[in-house]
Amino acid sequence: xxxxxxxxxxxxxxxxxxxxxxxxxxxxxxxxxxxxxxxxxxxxxxxxxxxxxxxxxxxxxxxxxxxxxxxxxxxxxxxxxxxxxxxxxxxxxxxxxxxxxxxxxxxxxxxxxxxxxxxxxxxxxxxxxxxxxxxxxxxxxxxxxxxxxxxxxxxxxxxxxxxxxxxxxxxxxxxxxxxxxxxxxxxxxxxxxxxxxxxxxxxxxxxxxxxxxxxxxxxxxxxxxxxxxxxxxxxxxxxxxxxxxxxxxxxxxxxxxxxxxxxxxxxxxxxxxxxxxxxxxxxxxxxxxxxxxxxxxxxxxxxxxxxxxxxxxxxxxx
Numbered sequence: 001x002x003x004x005x006x007x008x009x010x011x012x013x014x015x016x017x018x019x020x021x022x023x024x025x026x027x028x029x030x031x032x033x034x035x036x037x038x039x040x041x042x043x044x045x046x047x048x049x050x051x052x053x054x055x056x057x058x059x060x061x062x063x064x065x066x067x068x069x070x071x072x073x074x075x076x077x078x079x080x081x082x083x084x085x086x087x088x089x090x091x092x093x094x095x096x097x098x099x100x101x102x103x104x105x106x107x108x109x110x111x112x113x114x115x116x117x118x119x120x121x122x123x124x125x126x127x128x129x130x131x132x133x134x135x136x137x138x139x140x141x142x143x144x145x146x147x148x149x150x151x152x153x154x155x156x157x158x159x160x161x162x163x164x165x166x167x168x169x170x171x172x173x174x175x176x177x178x179x180x181x182x183x184x185x186x187x188x189x190x191x192x193x194x195x196x197x198x199x200x201x202x203x204x205x206x207x208x209x210x211x212x213x214x215x216x217x218x219x220x221x222x223x224x225x226x227x228x229x230x231x232x233x234x235x236x237x238x239x240x241x242x243x244x245x246x247x248x249x250x251x252x253x254x255x256x257x258x259x260x261x262x263x264x265x266x267x268x269x270x271x272x273x274x275x276x277x278x279x280x281x282x283x284x285x286x287x288x289x290x291x292x293x294x295x296x297x298x299x300x301x302x303x304x305x306x307x308x309x310x311x312x313x314x315x316x317x318x
Contacts, residue, residue: 001080009121013063014074016117016130017056022076023106024052030099037167041099048103055133062129111137171236172243173289175223177282179244182219183251184278185305187211189312191256191271196316201267205259212252220245254278272309279305 007015027049035042063071114134118127190211195204224241255278258270279301286297 003080010067011074012117012120014072017059018075020052020056024049107137169289175240175244176247177285179219179247180251181282183215183248185308187252188308192312193316196313199264201259201264208256212249215252216245216249219248
């Protein structure tokens, strides 16, 4: 790898050309990835890709006038300390707010590059162009805001925000809630049955950990294999499976940890309190994201959890 300070003026221009081309393709990838779900935002990034292409042409014209037709391949990853960008395909599914944040970082990085490159050349024409491009990159935020004002009307933004909310619910909240409900409720019976059967908190803890991990693995695979998300719009199966599996395990581990306390009655009392908190959280999520009436959500969750808890205690005492 080379240090930036070791680059010649020719190599700096070649690097700038490659960087502008890469940024333009990233903006175009953003536009393509968002076009179906966020058409207004996609138009903004398509316009920005066109501007990056204009910058690239200006750099090429200057390079050709000074150094000829051949442009050496100088890439960002060849320069020590240069910020590396992940390919867009590694970032999918694209979240619109994450993309907007990524774009702001790109513009700041580009402006910083041109300011540093400006100090490495003494040619008047090159310095002028690099200074102009640095200023243009700084103004891109304003340009992006202007494009958003043009394309992202209040109705379009509301539509995109609502779509983003629905995607978040389908891809994260729903599998997470299913996992949390399964982990919090299904593990109650074996944990409390083991606790009341043996009156040994450690035995209950081992049963709870085993049940939580087993349920998490099972639910994770079940959710990931349920569908590929293409027709249902539920997103990447691996993401849904991971969320569901982790939340299932967390739901079971929550009321299992108190059984690390050696005293049986203290451990059981704390575990019961944790169960109430878990069920309340489930009811709140149903009310907050699933539009379930709060009293109805609480009644259903508490009834189901109470029945399973009672079954565990009865079996453990039999």
